[in-house]
Amino acid sequence: MSRDLIERKALLLLPHIPLLVVSQGAEAIIFQTSVHPYLPQLTSSDSIYIIKYRPSKPYRHPILDKQITKHRTLNESKLLLKLLSLSNSNDIINDGAVLTPSLIATDIPNGLIWLQFVGHFLNDPDGVNQKNFNNISSLKNYLWSIEKKIPLHIHSNLKEDDIISQSLEKSIISINYKIKNLLTLIGIEIANLHIFDICHGDLTSSNIILQKNSNYILKGINIDIENDTDTDGYLPYLIDFGLSFQSNLIEDKAVDLYLLEKAIISTHPLFANNYYNVWLLNGYKTGYQLKSKKLNNKSYINQHKTIIKRLDLVRLRGRKKSMIG
């Protein structure tokens, strides 16, 4: 269906609401708007709200189509609410929280969800701050913006995977203890998600949005983290729970991690294997350790071990489980 048609459909459902397309996937289209559905306009009027819309598909049987739209919209909203009620604070480390955009409003039968906007817009290379969702402070854009600053000759050295010069090591680590801390924190957050028995289903570096929060520092933990416990003042929010589901299966959690690993490799090929994925998995481990410590329950450590063992298997065979035998 053309974007035009979808937009017109959305306008019928949302009369008098200004809509700007942010992105479009196979199943849903994301709009931004300056209007809150039921709160007075702020005088600063800089506010942004997100509307996720699953339009009806003309090729599906109408009755089935309604069921599918309702089911998927409901699934996503319910998981968002569940994560919100399971997280009693914003503290990923001490309270095991998972940060997600909060639910503002829904129109379930029509496939609409209004969500809180998280993140901000990064400056483009010329230092200009454009309010463009291409510049949204996703983990991907943030990492890219830092990767760009690493001198080119280091990039080319990197391709000879085995010889990593000391200067490279140094430059990456020194710029990027913040990245290390941030990815560790994200790893912990994903562990928290899995401890709640929820799998994201589409973990990528663009589905992690960084929200500036200057008040937050990693505190009260002894994890493998650089002296400076700074994450550049960022808190990671997980977004897009369209493919998420509840599961306590080791397999599902391992596949969730595997997909993230793959996504990181394809968006950040130079740093994925030696740095990013290592840090993420370290954080993931830390998440389970923290939980185990907090509840004084060793089973979380074992759970983590089983998941990582399974992850090794999944890496060998890919995410599809063989149905033979």
Next chain:
Amino acid sequence: MSFNLNKSDKSLIISFKQFPDVEILILLFSNVRNSSEIKENLLSSNSSYNYSFINPKNLLNLEQLFSSIYKTLINYKNNEVKSKTLNSEFIFQLSPNKNIFDSIKRFGIAQDLKDLIVLKALNIEEKEIDKTDHSQPNSLQDHYKHILEIVDGDLIEPNDENISKITDLDLIRKNYKLGKEISTDKQILLKELIGVIQLKGY
């Protein structure tokens, strides 16, 4: 959304962008002295008590109330109103409970309730109201006056500060079935309540 708080007559009139014709009048009372009388009249379906009477103890602030009003209007638009009248639907949509009678008991007026929100939606067609009945007030001003006649209490400004003085967190925990671990962070608690309201009925 338009938000008209009239400080001199302590009335709030709101209207949502998506439903520009619908105007909603909101009044807040304290020291209400005739709750049981109001309740009796509601039970006997006295047609001059054609308003939503809401227990504000269940509210953290206005946002929570607006969220449920919005949800009611969305349901109305989708033809999914569950209770008999819009008045009761406004109360019903505040509650996480699927049982209408129980919801109205918990979120509506109770016999010795001292604090009260009275709400009236205008320019929205009711399915079962007899429109030929001209004795009923029909302008915002008429309704305002009429509510003051019905409710024997002190009108106070319907704002977040006044509501927060009435808020009963224990009652909220009970009525929203939040369990023991209720977030001490009010902002997070509000988001949770709004989420519950938005997903009510599913």
